[in-house]
Amino acid sequence: MLDRRARGRAKDNMSTLQPDSGVTLWRKVADSIEREIAQGGYPAGEKLPGEMELAESHRVNRHTVRRALASLAERGLVRAERGSGTYVETARIAYPLRSRTRFSEIVGAGGHEPRGQLLSASREEATRELARELDLPIGAPLIRIDGLRLADRAPICVGSTWLSAERFPDAEELYRRFGSMTKVLAQHGIRDYRRASTRITAAIADAGDAARLDLGIGRPVLIVEGLDVDGKGRPLLALRTRFAAERVQFVVETE
Amino acid sequence: MLDRRARGRAKDNMSTLQPDSGVTLWRKVADSIEREIAQGGYPAGEKLPGEMELAESHRVNRHTVRRALASLAERGLVRAERGSGTYVETARIAYPLRSRTRFSEIVGAGGHEPRGQLLSASREEATRELARELDLPIGAPLIRIDGLRLADRAPICVGSTWLSAERFPDAEELYRRFGSMTKVLAQHGIRDYRRASTRITAAIADAGDAARLDLGIGRPVLIVEGLDVDGKGRPLLALRTRFAAERVQFVVETE
DNA sequence: TCAAGTTGTCTGCTATAATAGACAACTTCA
């Protein structure tokens, strides 16, 4: 009895594993991988080593690794993509939609580290739809700011924000300096603004989304169209944001 | 995938056991029994239900129960006796033998609850051996006190103590009142006494030992012969104590 | 478009886990 186990494992994690503990091999492998994920060994959203590689490093058969990964996938910790690899599934961040929605607060409250990144800024003319939302004439000058937001180094959403170029001519400069739309508005004496409306839909990630959100093409994105207004209800800015659907979960509290 | 699991087991793992957790059945049973022991479900030193009974209550085959018990026995938690049953093995209490040996201190230091119980008291005449130990003439009047000591409700030792009836005429009364030999001596102004010698041997439990120590007949007992003396080296009391060998382990510190 | 690398699925094979039954060896108790 027990002779089979004495064969393999030379470098493995022999340390804590008793020869016969009544725990299946695939379970030990699954626990090992889960621990590495929890300790940050594999970045969230990133690809795990291939099944063959995991089999070698854990000194087990590939099928045993597959069973371990299957149990992890069943629990939502990883996601396997045929032909591509197996990826760490970041737990979806609960993203409440309220009148006051601040990305950094939401992400930070979930125990994640928020980060923002300015992608680009440009001047545009108001389309009919943006003009209607912002209560401006069609073709009015706008400043468009594109930014990427991350939580724990995993991209969460990429979005565009439009403001009136006449009212906030220095928006780009301010955003570049402070990295926060809240502070851009504060520089203009606006300390109280709220989300007036939020509309949600979904789409399939195109190449641009896939690149910026680190998604596979064909995976879903959540599209949010929002309008922020000041204390008197006057429109301040409009935004279109695309979220990696597999990383967030919107929470709408109805009253 | 995973449909295979849905097939078998209908009556099986009803309670807390998940359908497939990567833990063998015998291990689950072993953990279950260990938990019951730890929670005091089975008294220390007492008999477990029979293997057939355990198999029925856990809804597994008897051989699965046997494997579970084997793993527990290997760890020293239980002890199987052929034809009799399987018993809870109380971890042996480390019992250091020093010049100051107090049962309550030793047992308490090990995290156990010490208890003493007076069995009987009587008057005897000093045998030649006792007379020599206590430095009294042969036939001198002695008081004999028999007591039982327990740790966590498990009997540890049963012993006899002899004192001079002339020097300590009220020993029985005092011991009955205080339940401690230390306090009996203190009532006579003796606050400093120590163990002069300790001799250890072993024997097989007779019917009397078995009854009082809750042992099976034929199991080993440790026999301790000790002599306590006062600060000036004069003999105070002699004792003969029989320990349940399977519950204690003497520790002798040589210097 | 193609080659390399990935996951998914299939067929075997062997070892172990678990079940089932029977009987021996032993203890306990009447």
Add this chain to the structure above:
DNA sequence: TGAAGTTGTCTATTATAGCAGACAACTTGA
């Protein structure tokens, strides 16, 4: 002394765990 109940041991069978190899289906990047 004998019956009942216990643990120990044996054989046999089935289901699962794990190993091995092959190939399909798919993705990625050159």
